Amino acid sequence: GDSVTQMEGPVTLSEEACLTINCTYTATGYPSLFWYVQYPGEGLQLLLKATKADDKGSNKGFEATYRKETTSFHLEKGSVQVSDSAVYFCALYSGGGADGLTFGKGTHLIIQP
Amino acid sequence: EAQVTQNPRYLITVTGKKLTVTCSQNMNHEYMSWYRQDPGLGLRQIYYSMNVEVTDKGDVPEGYKVSRKEKRNFPLILESPSPNQTSLYFCASSPPTSDGEQFFGPGTRLTVL
Numbered sequence: 338g339d340s341v342t343q344m345e346g347p348v349t350l351s352e353e354a355c356l357t358i359n360c361t362y363t364a365t366g367y368p369s370l371f372w373y374v375q376y377p378g379e380g381l382q383l384l385l386k387a388t389k390a391d392d393k394g395s396n397k398g399f400e401a402t403y404r405k406e407t408t409s410f411h412l413e414k415g416s417v418q419v420s421d422s423a424v425y426f427c428a429l430y431s432g433g434g435a436d437g438l439t440f441g442k443g444t445h446l447i448i449q450p
Numbered sequence: 451e452a453q454v455t456q457n458p459r460y461l462i463t464v465t466g467k468k469l470t471v472t473c474s475q476n477m478n479h480e481y482m483s484w485y486r487q488d489p490g491l492g493l494r495q496i497y498y499s500m501n502v503e504v505t506d507k508g509d510v511p512e513g514y515k516v517s518r519k520e521k522r523n524f525p526l527i528l529e530s531p532s533p534n535q536t537s538l539y540f541c542a543s544s545p546p547t548s549d550g551e552q553f554f555g556p557g558t559r560l561t562v563l
Contacts, residue, residue, distance in 0.1 A: 345490070369550040380540060381493075381554040388549045426492065430550025437483045437508060437542075438552055442492040 339364045343427045343441035350417055351449055358412040358444045360401075360427035368429040370394075370403055370410040371438065375424040384412075384425070422448045452477045454555035456541050462561045463531060471526045471558050473541030481544045482524040483508070483552065484516065486537040493540065499524055531562040 343360045350356060362368065372384040372394070385394030390405035399414045410427060427441040454475045463469055475482065483498040485508075495508030499518040513535055515527040524543075528535060538559050542552040 341492075371551065373554075380556040383551060383553075386549070386551060428493075432550065437485070437495040437498055438493075438550065440485075440492040440494075442490060 339368070339429060339431055339439040341427050341429055341439055341441035343425075344444055345442055347445040347447050349447045349449065352419055353416045354448075356412070356414040356417045356421075356446070358425055358427075358446070360410045360412065360441060362408050362410065362427075362429050364408075364429055364431050364439075366431055367405075368431045370401070371428040371430070372399070372401055372410070372412050373426045373428060373440075375426065375443075377423070381426065417446075417448050419448045419450055422446055452553075454541055454543055454553055456539075456555040456558050458558060459556060460559050462563065464563050465532055466530050469528050469531060469560075471528075471539060471541075471560070473524045473526065473555060474522050475524075475541075475543040475553070476522065477543060477545070477553065478521065479543035479553070480521070480546045481548070481552075482518070483542045484514070484524070484526050485540045485542065486510065487540060487557075488537050496526070496539075528560075531560075533562050536560060536562050 340363045369388045371386045373381045374384045385396045387394040387403035393402045424443045428438040480501045484496040485493040487493045497516040499505045541555040544552045
């Protein structure tokens with residue numbers, strides 16, 4: 338079945354540091370890939386997505402590129418802020434209508450001033 | 451404003467006392483789903499619904515029921531809650547032409563004593 342593997346953390350960085358959160362997946366076919374973010378005490382918000390190989394999703398300074406050859410969708414940001422502290426979930430959708438999203442376990446990111 | 455709403459947001463109850471968590475969306479989405487979020491496990495799908503009167507089990511359906519009598523509503527029912535159902539619950543919806551992106555509610559934190 339489908340699965341998503343991501344580093345779990347917590348990941349602690351200083352403000353303005355570079356961020357990479359690794360995400361790899363196993364899926365049949367050509368899934369859509371997502372990064373969702375959960376700020377403290379809130380629900381999940383879509384951060385970015387990519388629906389086909391080599392697509393790059395971007396939002397709020399974050400980027401991720403759909404790499405089919407390495408089955409990866411790593412999340413990157415050049416300079417993090419304290420307000421980026423949150424839990425980040427990588428997820429995939431294989432299609433077919435009936436299936437929901439398959440999520441990774443989440444990465445807790447802590448940014449220190 | 452397009453949104454998914456859940457009620458209640460917080461609930462503390464006792465073992466065996468039936469409860470219902472409501473979910474409503476105003477986007478005319480056909481697909482709706484329930485997830486639970488547990489530390490170290492990420493989000494796991496409980497039940498989903500492709501349309502009115504069409505529901506099916508997700509990955510962790512034991513101990514839960516759902517119904518879909520109207521397109522906008524998708525309540526989650528725990529007929530005899532147990533402590534292992536203490537969790538954070540999310541409702542989500544998506545349109546039929548979706549690339550898999552789902553829109554999430556704010557979450558319901560349930561504690562079963």
